[in-house]
Amino acid sequence: MNHLLNTLIVSFALTSVSAAVHAQTASEEPGRKASVAIESDVLSYFISGNSGMVNVSLPSGVQVALGSGRYDVPSFLLEGDDNYEKAKWKATATSVQVLRMTYRFNGPRKNGPAVGAVVLNQNWKLRSETLGGEARFKQINAGLTGGYYLHLGKHLYLYPTVAFTWNDVYSGSASVRGTNYNVAKFAPNASLHMGWEF
Numbered sequence: 001m002n003h004l005l006n007t008l009i010v011s012f013a014l015t016s017v018s019a020a021v022h023a024q025t026a027s028e029e030p031g032r033k034a035s036v037a038i039e040s041d042v043l044s045y046f047i048s049g050n051s052g053m054v055n056v057s058l059p060s061g062v063q064v065a066l067g068s069g070r071y072d073v074p075s076f077l078l079e080g081d082d083n084y085e086k087a088k089w090k091a092t093a094t095s096v097q098v099l100r101m102t103y104r105f106n107g108p109r110k111n112g113p114a115v116g117a118v119v120l121n122q123n124w125k126l127r128s129e130t131l132g133g134e135a136r137f138k139q140i141n142a143g144l145t146g147g148y149y150l151h152l153g154k155h156l157y158l159y160p161t162v163a164f165t166w167n168d169v170y171s172g173s174a175s176v177r178g179t180n181y182n183v184a185k186f187a188p189n190a191s192l193h194m195g196w197e198f
Contacts, residue, residue, distance in 0.1 A: 032059045035108035039159065039195025041069065048072040053098065053193070057108035063116070065100040073124075083179050087128040091181075097121045100145060109197055111151055118145040118163050128176045137172030139183055141165040147193075159193040 034057060041051040053067025073091040078084060102116030120141040127134040147161030167183055174181040 032107055034058050035197050037157075037195045037197040039065075039067075039193045041191045042194050043192050044069055044071045047074055049093075051096075053100075053195075055100070055195075057104055057197075059107065061104045061107045063100075063102045063104055063114065065098070065102075067098040067100075069096050069098075070094055071096070078181075081182050083181065086130065087176060087179050087181070088130050089181060090127045090129075092125045093122050094125050095123045102145065102147075104149065106149075109151070109154075111149055113146065113148050114159075115144070115146040118143060118165070120165070124174070126174060126176060126181055128179070131177045131179055133176040135173055135176050135181075137169050137174050139167055139169045141167045141187075143186075151197075155196050155198065157195050157197060159195060160190070161193065162188065162190045164188050 037055050037057070039053045039055065041053075044051045049069060049071030051067060051069030051071075053065050055063055055065030057063040071093050073093060075090075078089040078091060081087075081089060083089075098118065098120050100116065100118045102114040104110070104112060104114045106112030118141075122139050122141065123136070124139065125134060125136050143163055143165030145161055145163040147159050149157055149159050151157045164186065165188075166186055168185075169183050174183055
C-alpha cells in the first residue's frame with residue numbers, strides 16, 4: 001500500500017503544482033470556460049468490451065474523469081506469464097471502474113497534452129481449460145498517466161493515453177488449481193479514447 005500512496009501523492013502533487021502555475025494565465029484568457037465530455041476507450045470494442053466515461057475540465061485545466069467498462073484480456077498479455085504454456089490462460093475483466101485526475105496544459109476544448117494520476121479497480125475472471133477451472137479476483141491499479149487531446153472538430157476529439165501503474169490483487173486469488181497467474185507489480189498500458197466535449 002505504501003507504493004500506492006507514494007505514487008498517488010506524487011501524481012496529485014505534480015498535477016496540483018502544474019495547475020497552480022498555469023491557473024493565473026488561464027484565468028486571464030477571455031472566454032475560457034469549463035467543459036463536460038463523454039468519452040469511450042475505442043480499443044475496448046475490439047476486444048469484446050465496452051467503456052464509458054464522463055469528465056469535467058475546469059477553466060484552470062484541472063480535469064476529473066470517472067468511468068467504467070469491461071474487456072477480454074488480449075492473449076498477447078497473458079502469454080507473457082510463466083505458467084501460460086501449462087494453463088493456456090483466458091481472462092476477462094468483467095468490470096472496471098476508473099478515476100482519472102489530470103491537468104490539461106491548454107485547458108478545455110483545446111488540443112494539447114494532459115498529465116496526472118489514474119486509479120482502476122478491476123474484477124477479473126481467469127480461466128484455464130487445460131487445468132479445468134477458473135478463478136476470480138479483484139485488483140487495483142494506480143499510477144501516472146499522460147495523453148494528448150486532438151480535436152477533429154469543435155466537439156469531437158481523440159485522446160490517446162499511456163499509463164504506468166502499480167498493481168495489487170486485494171481480493172480473491174489469481175490461481176487455478178494451484179497454478180498461479182502472475183499479476184505484475186508494475187506495468188505500462190495504453191488506450192485510445194474518443195469523446196464529445198461540450
